[in-house]
Amino acid sequence: MWAPTAPVDPALAWPAALIRQITTAFTEPGARVGLLPWPRTETTENTPELDEQADDALAAIDRTGRVAVLDQVPSPGTAAARAVSRPFWDGLIAPDAHHTALTPEPADAVCGLAADVSDADLDLIITSLDPKASGDAVTDLVALHAARRLRTGGTLAVLTHSNQHDGVLVDPTGSVVAAGQNADLLYLQHLVVLHTPLHRHPLTSTETATPNSTAEGRTGRVAPHRRIHSDLLVFAQPTDHADGEHP
Numbered sequence: 001m002w003a004p005t006a007p008v009d010p011a012l013a014w015p016a017a018l019i020r021q022i023t024t025a026f027t028e029p030g031a032r033v034g035l036l037p038w039p040r041t042e043t044t045e046n047t048p049e050l051d052e053q054a055d056d057a058l059a060a061i062d063r064t065g066r067v068a069v070l071d072q073v074p075s076p077g078t079a080a081a082r083a084v085s086r087p088f089w090d091g092l093i094a095p096d097a098h099h100t101a102l103t104p105e106p107a108d109a110v111c112g113l114a115a116d117v118s119d120a121d122l123d124l125i126i127t128s129l130d131p132k133a134s135g136d137a138v139t140d141l142v143a144l145h146a147a148r149r150l151r152t153g154g155t156l157a158v159l160t161h162s163n164q165h166d167g168v169l170v171d172p173t174g175s176v177v178a179a180g181q182n183a184d185l186l187y188l189q190h191l192v193v194l195h196t197p198l199h200r201h202p203l204t205s206t207e208t209a210t211p212n213s214t215a216e217g218r219t220g221r222v223a224p225h226r227r228i229h230s231d232l233l234v235f236a237q238p239t240d241h242a243d244g245e246h247p
Helices: 014-026 048-063 075-082 138-149 173-182 216-221
Strands: 031-036 067-070 120-128 150-160 162-166 168-170 185-192 227-234
Touching: 014 048, 014 120, 014 150, 014 227, 031 048, 048 067, 067 227, 120 138, 138 150, 138 173, 150 173, 173 185, 173 227
Parallel strands: 031 067, 031 120, 120 150
Antiparallel strands: 150 227, 162 168, 185 227
16 A cells, blocks of 8 residues: 555546656666556547646656656557457356457557567556546557566556446456456556545545535435545566567
């Protein structure tokens, strides 16, 4: 569990303080750190706010004495229509479901996924996944791209969180872990990142409210919960690129 030194805004995809903490925890000064925005699909809206947040995050990385790099997953093309990697528990829930894990394709089949490993020059890759963008084969492509870009011993850090959609819990951690393992990355740990420092800035609202002063109280419904943490999934690149072994 990580507790921040200052409150973290859960609405931000790239909280600068948290990006700085991830960078200093997993790298030494002088390391090359890649900031990898989650690929946009045809249905994903282009939001300038995310670009501004990425700029702030890159500046935060630079201030730690590391080399910040804005990385990008190549266009997935037709490969994105394929099925995602299966979480290990998927067959227990729907044993008759048919899934096909996404595997690397030749470089001429997926633009930008090179067959060599000459571009493996990053010590750390940080990416941020909104649950609304999870559940498709792009997760596999992100993991495969990270495996190619990371040096031997490098680290992939995926910042995400669970969410509710139409009353259904959406938790992308299972598919992210499966995609990482499918790319031959070593799953290290799942860190719970609190949004509020311990013993400071109380989690409950300072405003007083009587049961009848809110819509939930008048209707007898329970007020929606407040998200107080994010999930940080950490992977390592154990492959020795010098031996020509890569996903």
